[in-house]
Amino acid sequence: MANVAVVGSQWGDEGKGKLVDWLSERADVVVRFQGGHNAGHTLVIDGNVYKLSLLPSGVVRGGKMSIIGNGVVIDPWALKKEISTLRAQGVVIDKESLKIAENATIILPLHGELDALREDATAAVKIGTTRRGIGPAYEDKIARRAIRVSDLGNEALLKDKIATLLMHHNALRKGLGADPIDGDKLLTELLEIAPEVLEFSDIVWRRLDEARKARKLVLFEGAQGAMLDNDHGTYPFVTSSNTLAGQAAVGSGVGPGAVNYVLGITKAYTTRVGEGPFPTELLDEVGQGLGERGREFGVVTGRKRRCGWFDAVMVRQAVKTGGISGIALTKLDVLDGMDELKVCVGYRLGDQTLDYYPSNMIDQAKVEPIYETLEGWKDSTFGARSWDDLPATAVKYIRRVEELIEAPIALVSTSPEREDTILVRDPFSD
Numbered sequence: 001m002a003n004v005a006v007v008g009s010q011w012g013d014e015g016k017g018k019l020v021d022w023l024s025e026r027a028d029v030v031v032r033f034q035g036g037h038n039a040g041h042t043l044v045i046d047g048n049v050y051k052l053s054l055l056p057s058g059v060v061r062g063g064k065m066s067i068i069g070n071g072v073v074i075d076p077w078a079l080k081k082e083i084s085t086l087r088a089q090g091v092v093i094d095k096e097s098l099k100i101a102e103n104a105t106i107i108l109p110l111h112g113e114l115d116a117l118r119e120d121a122t123a124a125v126k127i128g129t130t131r132r133g134i135g136p137a138y139e140d141k142i143a144r145r146a147i148r149v150s151d152l153g154n155e156a157l158l159k160d161k162i163a164t165l166l167m168h169h170n171a172l173r174k175g176l177g178a179d180p181i182d183g184d185k186l187l188t189e190l191l192e193i194a195p196e197v198l199e200f201s202d203i204v205w206r207r208l209d210e211a212r213k214a215r216k217l218v219l220f221e222g223a224q225g226a227m228l229d230n231d232h233g234t235y236p237f238v239t240s241s242n243t244l245a246g247q248a249a250v251g252s253g254v255g256p257g258a259v260n261y262v263l264g265i266t267k268a269y270t271t272r273v274g275e276g277p278f279p280t281e282l283l284d285e286v287g288q289g290l291g292e293r294g295r296e297f298g299v300v301t302g303r304k305r306r307c308g309w310f311d312a313v314m315v316r317q318a319v320k321t322g323g324i325s326g327i328a329l330t331k332l333d334v335l336d337g338m339d340e341l342k343v344c345v346g347y348r349l350g351d352q353t354l355d356y357y358p359s360n361m362i363d364q365a366k367v368e369p370i371y372e373t374l375e376g377w378k379d380s381t382f383g384a385r386s387w388d389d390l391p392a393t394a395v396k397y398i399r400r401v402e403e404l405i406e407a408p409i410a411l412v413s414t415s416p417e418r419e420d421t422i423l424v425r426d427p428f429s430d
């Protein structure tokens with residue numbers, strides 16, 4: 001049996017939540033390794049809808065250990081709120097079932113404010129962030145001035161760290177025309193919220209080593225998607241963490257060999273929230289139709305997602321850069337009833353033809369998709385549970401996607417319900 005990492009292969013919102021939940025039934029441990037409460041994972045179990053942002057999806061299933069790894073940025077107030085919402089829905093969350101890495105970075109209210117100040121500044125490049133303070137918190141981490149989970153348990157250390165942090169932030173705020181932060185007030189607020197986080201604080205790398213020794217099955221749960229990766233995505237229109245499966249190891253404290261299978265969750269078309277290039281975007285009624293049928297609204301911010309045709313060049317790049325072993329194709333049913341479907345198989349850049357997505361932001365915005373047109377299907381694929389339930393043209397579409405992206409299809413998801421899944425090959429035993 002293999003440890004599996006589940007990652008997004010486009011711009012996020014590929015439907016990772018359902019697949020993680022589907023796989024987590026057999027996993028012993030579910031680990032988040034990057035991002036924070038910018039993620040939005042919706043799980044539908046027996047008709048009950050659970051919305052998760054920061055907590056690993058395994059938390060809604062009893063008998064699993066859920067881990068928030070060191071690579072995650074944690075807003076303690078958001079954590080408290082999410083836990084109490086889930087508890088109100090009957091989910092049991094205690095220090096046995098949830099472990100938070102003591103070396104994970106804390107998101108402070110000033111990070112969220114800075115995120116919003118920058119997004120609202122007219123001169124700046126608008127990223128269209130979730131305004132959750134994710135980027136500013138990661139900046140402080142890399143600059144070595146961040147407050148980490150274990151700091152919350154030491155008042156004297158916390159006081160010193162706040163003073164160092166505010167030397168930087170208050171200067172920055174002055175430049176942006178914002179009031180300075182009062183260090184004593186921040187200290188009081190942090191000491192007040194600290195127990196909510198410290199209750200779950202643990203030596204996560206050790207728990208994962210124990211799991212390895214006991215041959216427990218670990219599921220690494222990625223957030224966002226490959227094209228939002230800070231190195232390999234559409235920089236600067238990306239998130240501030242590495243979203244590829246390579247981050248699963250560093251972001252939780254295991255070796256690179258701990259991930260045996262990388263499952264890339266891939267939507268049968270493409271969506272994006274926020275600003276940035278999107279070569280196959282459809283600004284017409286076809287795009288609008290995809291958005292309506294696919295209910296493409298962000299879980300976290302409620303923003304309307306931009307929609308477009310499937311981009312095989314981009315997903316192939318995600319397969320290569322992220323070491324994707326196989327993909328789970330999601331939301332196939334949203335394409336039902338269309339006469340024809342287009343798939344991007346290359347880009348035109350001036351008089352050049354590209355078989356990859358360029359790294360420069362000017363070129364990324366300029367490329368024009370080269371499409372291949374495939375026949376659509378009239379019958380419904382909604383809720384299909386086997387290949388035999390799919391129209392022949394839908395199978396043809398899937399097979400062509402598989403060929404173009406150079407990765408095999410492991411699963412096809414045909415509705416938000418977890419049982420509406422076609423298993424082609426089992427990631428855990430591949």
Ligand code: IMP
Binds near residue numbers: 038132134
């Ligand atoms: P940030 O992660 O809030 O800094 O936002 C940076 C970019 O990533 C923006 O374009 C967001 O819309 C996008 N983003 C962040 N989290 C998600 C997600 O979970 N799904 C889709 N897009 C996301």
